[in-house]
Amino acid sequence: MSQNTLQDFADVWIGKISELVKTITGTGPVKYLINWSRMYALWPVHITTACCSAEFGAMMGPRLDPERFGLQAVAGGLRQCDLLIVEGTVTKKMAKRLKIVYEQMAKPRYVIAMGDCACSGGLFHDSYSIVNDVHKLFPIDVYVPGCPPRPEALLSAIVKLREKIRREEVFA
Amino acid sequence: MTAQPTPSPTVTRAAGPSTLDVSVGPQHPGSGHMRILIRVDGDYIVSSDPDIGYVHRGCEKIAEYRNYVSNIPHLERPNIADAIHLNWAYVLPIEELHGITVPPRGRYIATIAAEMNRIMSHLYWMAIMAGVFSGHTTAFMWGFGDRDLFIELAEMLTGARLTYSFLPPGGPRRDLPYGFEHRLTKLLDYFEKRLPEYDRIFFSNPLLVARTKDVGILRREEAVKLGVVGPVLRGSGVKYDVRKLEPYGAYADLDFEIPTFKEGDSYSRFRVRFEEMKQSVSILRQALHNIPKGPIARKAPLAVPEGEATGRVESSRGEIAYMIISDNSDKPYRVKIMNGSFRNLIALPFLLRNVHVADMPIIYGSLDYWPVEADR
Amino acid sequence: MSQAGPSREETVINQLKTRFPEAIKDGKVDRARRLTITFEKDHVQEIARFMRDEMGFDHVKGVAGVDYPTHKKIEVLYFTGSFTKTDIEDLLVILKTELPRENPLIGSVTSIWQSAHFHERETFEMFGVKFEGHPDLRKLLTLDNWEGPPPMLKDIKFPEMGQR
Numbered sequence: 001m002s003q004n005t006l007q008d009f010a011d012v013w014i015g016k017i018s019e020l021v022k023t024i025t026g027t028g029p030v031k032y033l034i035n036w037s038r039m040y041a042l043w044p045v046h047i048t049t050a051c052c053s054a055e056f057g058a059m060m061g062p063r064l065d066p067e068r069f070g071l072q073a074v075a076g077g078l079r080q081c082d083l084l085i086v087e088g089t090v091t092k093k094m095a096k097r098l099k100i101v102y103e104q105m106a107k108p109r110y111v112i113a114m115g116d117c118a119c120s121g122g123l124f125h126d127s128y129s130i131v132n133d134v135h136k137l138f139p140i141d142v143y144v145p146g147c148p149p150r151p152e153a154l155l156s157a158i159v160k161l162r163e164k165i166r167r168e169e170v171f172a
Numbered sequence: 173m174t175a176q177p178t179p180s181p182t183v184t185r186a187a188g189p190s191t192l193d194v195s196v197g198p199q200h201p202g203s204g205h206m207r208i209l210i211r212v213d214g215d216y217i218v219s220s221d222p223d224i225g226y227v228h229r230g231c232e233k234i235a236e237y238r239n240y241v242s243n244i245p246h247l248e249r250p251n252i253a254d255a256i257h258l259n260w261a262y263v264l265p266i267e268e269l270h271g272i273t274v275p276p277r278g279r280y281i282a283t284i285a286a287e288m289n290r291i292m293s294h295l296y297w298m299a300i301m302a303g304v305f306s307g308h309t310t311a312f313m314w315g316f317g318d319r320d321l322f323i324e325l326a327e328m329l330t331g332a333r334l335t336y337s338f339l340p341p342g343g344p345r346r347d348l349p350y351g352f353e354h355r356l357t358k359l360l361d362y363f364e365k366r367l368p369e370y371d372r373i374f375f376s377n378p379l380l381v382a383r384t385k386d387v388g389i390l391r392r393e394e395a396v397k398l399g400v401v402g403p404v405l406r407g408s409g410v411k412y413d414v415r416k417l418e419p420y421g422a423y424a425d426l427d428f429e430i431p432t433f434k435e436g437d438s439y440s441r442f443r444v445r446f447e448e449m450k451q452s453v454s455i456l457r458q459a460l461h462n463i464p465k466g467p468i469a470r471k472a473p474l475a476v477p478e479g480e481a482t483g484r485v486e487s488s489r490g491e492i493a494y495m496i497i498s499d500n501s502d503k504p505y506r507v508k509i510m511n512g513s514f515r516n517l518i519a520l521p522f523l524l525r526n527v528h529v530a531d532m533p534i535i536y537g538s539l540d541y542w543p544v545e546a547d548r
Numbered sequence: 549m550s551q552a553g554p555s556r557e558e559t560v561i562n563q564l565k566t567r568f569p570e571a572i573k574d575g576k577v578d579r580a581r582r583l584t585i586t587f588e589k590d591h592v593q594e595i596a597r598f599m600r601d602e603m604g605f606d607h608v609k610g611v612a613g614v615d616y617p618t619h620k621k622i623e624v625l626y627f628t629g630s631f632t633k634t635d636i637e638d639l640l641v642i643l644k645t646e647l648p649r650e651n652p653l654i655g656s657v658t659s660i661w662q663s664a665h666f667h668e669r670e671t672f673e674m675f676g677v678k679f680e681g682h683p684d685l686r687k688l689l690t691l692d693n694w695e696g697p698p699p700m701l702k703d704i705k706f707p708e709m710g711q712r
Contacts, residue, residue: 047199050227051252051544054334057300058323061316078199092691094198094205094226101199123246126237127230128699128706129690148252148334225689232674233700268579396631399607399663410631417638418581482582482627482640493609493627493640510610510627517666547689 025170034170038082038108039162040070045081047101050088052115052148059151066155069162079106083161086134088148089117089124095131102138110165112157113140116147123147191218196532198226201304206543208520208536212529220524222517224547231548235507239474240266243504244337250511251545252334254293256286257487258511258545259339264420264483265496266341269476276422278343278468283422284356284459285329285338286485287452288322291363293488294445294452295319298374301537302442306383311374318366321359328352343469353460360453367450375446384438388523388535391436400519402490402512403448404539407441409434414486426458438538445540448488474502489513489540513546556636557583560603567598581639589624589645589654596626596660604633605641608657611667613675615702621646622675624654626664647677656682674700 024030048056060066060073071083084102102109113134116122121132134140141164144157196208207223231250235243247262248255260282267274274282299315302308323333328349330336338345374380390400395408405412413430415423431447433440476498484493490512497506516539523535554562561575564585571591577583587595599605609627616623626643630636647654656679658665666688668679673687676698690699697704 045199046201048205050205050229051249053205054252054296057296058316058320060312061299061320062313063317063320073201089227089229091226091228093228096692097198097226123249124229124234126706127234129228129230150333225691228689230699396606397662399609399661405631412631412637480584481578482642484640491609495610495612495625495627497614506612506614508610508612508614508625514666515609515663518663 022171031170035166035168039165042069042071042083042110042158042161043081044071044073044083044085045078045101045105046073047084047098049086049090049094049098050115050117052088052117055148055151055154056085056087056114059154061151064151064155066158069158071158078104081105082109083112084109084138085112085114085154086118086140087114089115089122090131090134090137091129092131093129095134095137099137108165110142110161111138111140112142112144112154112161114144114146114154114157115149116145119143119145188213190214204541204543206541206546208524208532210524210529210532215528217524217527217529217532220521222520224517224543226547227544228547232507232509235504237503239502240476240504241340241474243507244340245335247507247509248335248337249544250509250548251293251487251489251513251542253296253542254289254488255335256282256289256338257485257492259337260286260421261483261485261487261492261494262496262507263339263341264485265481265494266476266498267472268481268483269479269496269498270341270472272342272470272472274343274470275467276464277347277466279420280422280459280463281344281348281468282339283426284348284456284463285326285336285344286421287455287459288326288356290488291449291452292319292322292326294449295322297445297488297537297540298370301540302380303374305533305537306380308374308377308380311370314366314370314373318363321362325352325356325359328355340469340472342472345469347468348463356456356460360456364453367446367453371446375442380442381439383531384442384534384538387438387531388527388538389435389437390519390523392434394522395436395519398518398522400490400516402486402488402516402540403441403444404490404516404519406430406432407444407538408436412491414484414491418484420483420485422459425462426455428455428458438534441538441540445488475500476502476504487512489542489545490515509548511545511548513540513542514548516541517546557581557639560636560639560641561585563603564595564599567602568595571595582642583639584642584644586644586646589647592643592645592657593655593660595643596657599628599641600660604636605630606632606661608661608664608667609640611664611671613671613677613700615649615675615700617649617702620649622649622652622677623647624652624671624677626657628661652677653680654678655680658682674698676701 113119118134142157142161191211191213194210198205205226208220210217210220248258295315299312303311327333330338390408392409411430411432428451431444478500480497482495493510495508496504499505557577565572571588574586605628612625614623623646628641669688671677672685
């Protein structure tokens with residue numbers, strides 16, 4: 001009986017504190033600061049899906065230099081990364097692992113679907129071993145068409161994603 | 173997930189009380205889109221089992237449902253860094269079945285595109301497999317920076333950055349555009365000055381030499397028995413190159429060498445690719461100098477007469493052979509693809525025995541295994 | 549340089565025909581550096597051993613299966629070559645054999661040509677051809693729990709394929 005009242009007491013006060021945190025972070029300056037720090041430190045996961053990875057590598061090169069946006073392919077753990085770039089065709093064998101990787105990433109996490117094959121099936125749409133609708137695996141933030149898309153197109157997708165992050169609510 | 177890893181065919185160390193099975197999975201900074209199940213005992217890998225098929229898109233089955241020309245885009249995607257060679261090996265048997273020969277100018281243009289592709293592919297290898305896997309990010313930046321210059325020229329020639337679809341059956345799609353020779357000559361002059369810099373900062377770097385010398389030694393008899401191809405074979409002392417044995421394109425008229433090293437360790441495989449870049453520069457200069465005038469392509473009808481033919485080329489990862497069986501229609505009956513990465517796969521469990529765990533990225537990088545090509 | 553005697557390709561065919569008169573059904577030269585030899589499937593290991601030890605063909609470039617449902621057979625092709633013997637190193641010898649479609653069973657050559665290991669595994673997965681004596685015959689490329697039919701057979705039609 002007393003255990004129950006202690007539980008209710010804790011629930012009420014945790015609820016009140018989380019409401020307070022939400023109100024504070026909803027204010028302009030705090031929300032701007034949190035979103036600014038998120039959009040300037042997007043770390044992509046080290047997983048290559050198929051042939052679009054060649055253009056992803058070209059984007060990370062010295063010509064476009066995504067490091068000025070905070071995009072570094074650091075060899076850290078999976079839990080520290082927040083951007084999953086699905087590059088190219090997703091086979092059924094790889095789809096299982098992509099879903100596991102997506103679920104292991106810590107929130108907030110974003111997904112870019114790069115290439116025609118990730119957007120809607122692409123050149124290999126009628127193969128027996130690929131997944132055509134990647135958007136059913138996890139929610140996708142930005143779609144980049146192309147086969148393969150130019151590195152500049154991928155970089156503009158990242159800029160678009162940053163704009164999206166800048167505008168979003170902190171506890172989405 | 174999958175069950176216990178079975179011992180690979182070339183090793184016989186079963187699981188014991190001191191071993192641990194580790195899955196170096198598709199999400200790993202050092203492995204690409206494939207999984208290697210390794211069995212470690214302390215710091216030593218005692219056996220390994222490659223688990224491939226993460227990019228298996230069924231290219232051979234799809235090829236039976238599209239006509240011969242529509243097959244070219246999806247058959248050149250397996251190795252996007254070296255797409256011309258996959259394309260060329262596909263059209264050589266088709267031209268043989270038609271009984272047509274490409275005119276000399278067309279062959280020279282295809283050779284120029286192919287050698288540019290070889291340099292691009294080796295720079296990609298240097299950037300990622302040799303650079304990032306061994307912790308040398310400057311090589312990554314330099315490799316991709318110079319590779320982009322070659323990609324710009326390929327864009328000028330074919331209209332696409334990486335996936336050209338440049339060689340339909342009968343010859344190249346377009347002639348050399350105005351100003352191409354001048355720009356390519358300037359780029360080759362610049363690149364020839366860069367190669368000694370690569371040597372100084374990367375290939376002769378004492379840290380890299382210490383990491384790669386005597387690591388993953390593949391002796392000559394073993395290389396022959398395993399049937400490996402490409403720089404892996406030439407780094408073990410076997411001088412085998414399809415450009416000299418069965419000259420296609422313009423290679424019969426051009427003068428070049430096949431770099432071969434006999435030590436068989438990762439360092440010699442690295443050096444083979446570096447020397448091949450130098451040879452490609454020389455081939456490009458000769459081809460630009462000697463290119464004849466005339467038509468570039470012959471018309472080839474879409475329906476191919478009945479028969480079987482095999483064609484092969486030497487790509488940057490090894491010998492690529494395509495067998496095409498045709499049945500008088502415009503869709504092939506069977507397309508069989510044999511490429512360098514799939515044939516080199518057997519070297520991976522063979523070499524990953526009694527090596528340190530830290531040697532695994534070096535051995536994997538020296539084989540230049542491209543999973544998309546091996547899985548097709 | 550022209551010579552009156554048989555070419556290298558014909559020498560290879562004659563050597564095999566003399567050694568295995570009953571096992572070799574046919575041998576023909578397609579063009580320069582290409583020859584196709586058709587043989588009986590039961591003698592595959594003897595022929596492979598002879599080719600490796602006496603003739604110098606030391607590796608296999610690939611193993612292909614071809615499905616002919618109208619003739620009720622599956623053909624298996626071995627593409628062999630030589631790395632070490634200089635007078636035949638530019639030849640590509642294609643060994644062809646037929647298997648009945650209901651029960652495609654053939655001896656494995658991995659004990660002789662180790663390079664055929666992964667190729668035979670892939671042919672097993674794609675066509676259902678069982679190679680007896682292969683040390684590790686399991687599937688390689690398709691999905692983990694694919695128990696389905698071998699994908700490359702002609703009568704296995706995936707409904708979404710070819711709808712364009």
